[in-house]
Amino acid sequence: MxxxxxxxxxxxxxxxxxxxxxxxxxxxxxxxxxxxxxxxxxxxxIPASIVSVTLLGQPVLTAILAIPLLGEALFPLQVIGGILVLIGIYIVNRFGR
Structure with missing residues (x-):
């Protein structure tokens, strides 16, 4: 491309x-x-089921690091989406199998 x-x-x-x-x-x-x-x-x-779900946090971490490193600003929907992803990762890792 x-x-x-x-x-x-x-x-x-x-x-x-x-x-x-x-x-x-x-x-x-x-x-x-x-x-x-x-x-x-x-x-x-670590079990693959935990690693695979935890990898979903990469975009969230990238967005968080872009704030201080690149001066990016997050939109409210991005913050809400990131929180939902982190909650989902927590639920699967804590209560999932």
């Missing part, structure tokens, strides 16, 4: 400094590989 956007908008795909490529590589390794390693570690130590 980004390739198509770059082609349509005429943005170059080359001539970026080495530091930019290294930053992108580090970002992808830390977030993607590190995240999957953490999930796989959790699956080895």
């Amino acid at each position: 980004l390739l198509i956007f770059n082609m349509v908008s005429g943005q170059p795909l080359t001539d970026y400094p080495l530091s930019t490529w290294l930053s992108l590589l580090a970002l992808s390794v830390i977030t993607h590989v590190g995240g999957w390693l953490a999930i796989n570690y959790a699956l080895g130590h």
